[in-house]
Amino acid sequence: MLKRISEQIGRCRVFLITSHERPDGDAIGSELALRRILQDLGKETVVYNQDRTPENYLFLPGSDRIVHELPPLERFDAAFILDCGDLDRTGEEASRIGTIPNLINIDHHVSNGGFCETRLIDPLASSTGELIFRLIRDMGLAATGEVATCLYTAILTDTGGFRYNNTRREALLAAADLVDGGADPQWISENIYEADPPVRIRLLAAVLPTLTLEEGGRVGSLVVTTKALADAGALAEHTEGFVDLPRSIRGVEISVVYAELPDGRFKLSLRSKGKVNVERVARALGGGGHINAAGCRMEGELAEIRRRVIEEIRLAAAEA
Ligand SMILES: [Mn+2]
Structure with missing residues (x-):
């Protein structure tokens, strides 16, 4: 080739x-x-x-x-x-x-x-x-x-x-x-x-309280709403790397960031420490990526989206 x-x-x-x-x-x-x-x-x-x-x-x-x-x-x-x-x-x-x-x-x-x-x-x-x-x-x-x-x-x-x-x-x-x-x-x-604009750290401060641990502490997630972006005066690009934060917690195997898009949908970023294939999770939800890093976009209520994500993570974890 x-x-x-x-x-x-x-x-x-x-x-x-x-x-x-x-x-x-x-x-x-x-x-x-x-x-x-x-x-x-x-x-x-x-x-x-x-x-x-x-x-x-x-x-x-x-x-x-x-x-x-x-x-x-x-x-x-x-x-x-x-x-x-x-x-x-x-x-x-x-x-x-x-x-x-x-x-x-x-x-x-x-x-x-x-x-x-x-x-x-x-x-x-x-x-x-x-x-x-x-x-x-x-x-x-x-x-x-x-x-x-x-x-x-x-x-x-x-x-x-x-x-x-x-x-x-x-x-x-x-x-x-x-x-x-x-x-x-x-x-x-x-x-x-090491060249973050201060606004990124301000946005992070607003987003950190949304940290949620599920599945006995194996899944960690953050939510970035368009309101949080607007309040901090931040752009979507300032969320780059946020997904690594839940992943840095001991015991967390999968981390997810749910980032609200201007059209109301959510852009999901998924990371895995390696055991669970998050590409499988993302693909089942209409996206794709790699075993360790994947993403997708989803429509609907956040609570329902989260439920479906956890369901797919369980399926992927069962195979890992
Ligand atoms: Mn690449």
């Missing part, structure tokens, strides 16, 4: 690079690394994301040139869809993006059904960034400088700072090579994890 992708890169000239809505460190790091590589090969590229870049990723080189409006599509020979298990994950413009002639999907979601022919999918990879690293290596190119910074960010963030059980040997070896290539772990971590 790597060969097929490098052939496509050789054959095509103008590339759209995109990823999922509400992009994270893996999405943005992978996009910007790939753009740098393609540009160095003399290709024309546009990076498009439906949603804007969270502030803590604005330090990534090239992030200021990501566009949020899909340019005219006639000029593109190919499109890279990164970190998406499904074309729909790119957002409202998914069907238009789908009309670009050569679609190339690079992804590590277990739930990826293979929506286009040219693809590199490995659910064992820590991140899409790790797969881009593999591709770059296979093409005989070096992952140095800006590319190293972007890919290190992708791997770091998708492994939860090298803590989740997707932190395998390959991820650590890739990270080591990226440090050799110029990625600065301290500087990158500081930009991502």
Whole structure:
């Protein structure tokens, strides 16, 4: 598959690079690394994301040139869809993006059904960034400088700072090579994890009282209402990482954040310490993701949503 992708890169000239809505460190790091590589090969590229870049990723080189409006599509020979298990994950413009002639999907979601022919999918990879690293290596190119910074960010963030059980040997070896290539772990971590705006901590203070432990302390959850966001003057992106808090409690195996969306639905983020497959839970509820990190969107009353989630967690726990 790597060969097929490098052939496509050789054959095509103008590339759209995109990823999922509400992009994270893996999405943005992978996009910007790939753009740098393609540009160095003399290709024309546009990076498009439906949603804007969270502030803590604005330090990534090239992030200021990501566009949020899909340019005219006639000029593109190919499109890279990164970190998406499904074309729909790119957002409202998914069907238009789908009309670009050569679609190339690079992804590590277990739930990826293979929506286009040219693809590199490995659910064992820590991140899409790790797969881009593999591709770059296979093409005989070096992952140095800006590319190293972007890919290190992708791997770091998708492994939860090298803590989740997707932190395998390959991820650590890739990270080591990226440090050799110029990625600065301290500087990158500081930009991502130690650069919160005060409003995020104020929002957290408002959200922490919602902490609930269920199932004998094995499931921990937080609720973020749109009112809490508005009261704190915070944005949805400021909830990024909240899901790691219940998970940090001894005995909690699964953590859930129920974040209310402006349309009244709830966006659920699920994390597992590894025993219970939360991808199974999310999939049963219409979403997807990874064994340790998954998500979905649900409609209805919060109490009813919570009941259904616990029900699915019980089923998944019974299989673990
Ligand atoms: Mn990812």
